[in-house]
Amino acid sequence: MESTERLSAPLVLEYPFTRTTGPVIGAFLTGLREKIVLGIKRHDGTVLVPPTEYDPETSETLTEMVEVAQQGEVTTWTWVQEPRPQSPWDSPHALAMIKLEGADTPMLHAVLADGPEELEVGMKVRIKWREVTEGHIKDIEGFIPIGENND
Amino acid sequence: MTDVSVPSSLDGVEPVQSVRTPIRLEYTFTPGVAAQTYLREFANKKILGVVSPVDGAVLVPPRGADSRHGALCDEFIEMPHTGHVGSFCVTNVPIPGRDLDLPYISACIFLDGADIGFLNLVAECPPEECRIGMRVEAVWKPDEEIGMTAENILYWRPTGEPDIPFGAAGVRGWHVREEGEANA
Numbered sequence: 001m002e003s004t005e006r007l008s009a010p011l012v013l014e015y016p017f018t019r020t021t022g023p024v025i026g027a028f029l030t031g032l033r034e035k036i037v038l039g040i041k042r043h044d045g046t047v048l049v050p051p052t053e054y055d056p057e058t059s060e061t062l063t064e065m066v067e068v069a070q071q072g073e074v075t076t077w078t079w080v081q082e083p084r085p086q087s088p089w090d091s092p093h094a095l096a097m098i099k100l101e102g103a104d105t106p107m108l109h110a111v112l113a114d115g116p117e118e119l120e121v122g123m124k125v126r127i128k129w130r131e132v133t134e135g136h137i138k139d140i141e142g143f144i145p146i147g148e149n150n151d
Numbered sequence: 152m153t154d155v156s157v158p159s160s161l162d163g164v165e166p167v168q169s170v171r172t173p174i175r176l177e178y179t180f181t182p183g184v185a186a187q188t189y190l191r192e193f194a195n196k197k198i199l200g201v202v203s204p205v206d207g208a209v210l211v212p213p214r215g216a217d218s219r220h221g222a223l224c225d226e227f228i229e230m231p232h233t234g235h236v237g238s239f240c241v242t243n244v245p246i247p248g249r250d251l252d253l254p255y256i257s258a259c260i261f262l263d264g265a266d267i268g269f270l271n272l273v274a275e276c277p278p279e280e281c282r283i284g285m286r287v288e289a290v291w292k293p294d295e296e297i298g299m300t301a302e303n304i305l306y307w308r309p310t311g312e313p314d315i316p317f318g319a320a321g322v323r324g325w326h327v328r329e330e331g332e333a334n335a
Binding site for chain 1: 157177179180182248
């Protein structure tokens, strides 16, 4: 009954979730499919991107969605040298918080740069859209540094 | 639903209402001493439980400890291949990744002498005839297919013996036990 051989086996958990979006995230994703970015206006006039249905501080219902720019600046970042197998990106990239012009909060996405030496806080970046969009955050392939010509 | 206003550029376009967000987690599972011992004997068509040192409760499958007391359980005992349905659920709606013919019965099986149950399939039983307290026995895979896997037992089927009393079935057995009666 005793054995020194250690047992080990792969264990995979997989859930094929489909989520309903609700009106606000739905509109945000609709915007992505149409290649525009929507935020939502708080009662103090500031704009949340990505949008939420309720104000995260006051809990007020938010309803006024507005378009923001497709460029902005990096507020913080980290470099991903070896993306994990299920990452949307298969080559080294930065993950960054990016505050789009017209928005007051930053959103998380990739900056497609050749190396971490190209990244700095405050750098300007713009959206690179996928050719075919479907209404998913992955419709944005990533952000690229402004000034580069690699579309 | 709240009325949300969007820029006019989205007027007339079909709104996105759902999004696919599949999740996949890949683990390497390394069982501990209790689960390893259980699995090795399970490959010999034996079902092991452990005995709680605190009150003698029999826990199947073994997890190494009596989680009620945090007490180490290192006394293994071999269990019979018969038990009863402590509770059950009939599934009529297909689940992705589950290729079972509908409807099927999932049940919490309490082996004879065990104080906790485990989830398994019940078959060879019309759903409307399944009931709490129904006695069942294991249906194993062919011997040449038996291995160190939970899939060794295909399902549990009714034995046809009289049910155990409703009040003594499943976790209710705990209370019966506390009153001095043995589990079925």
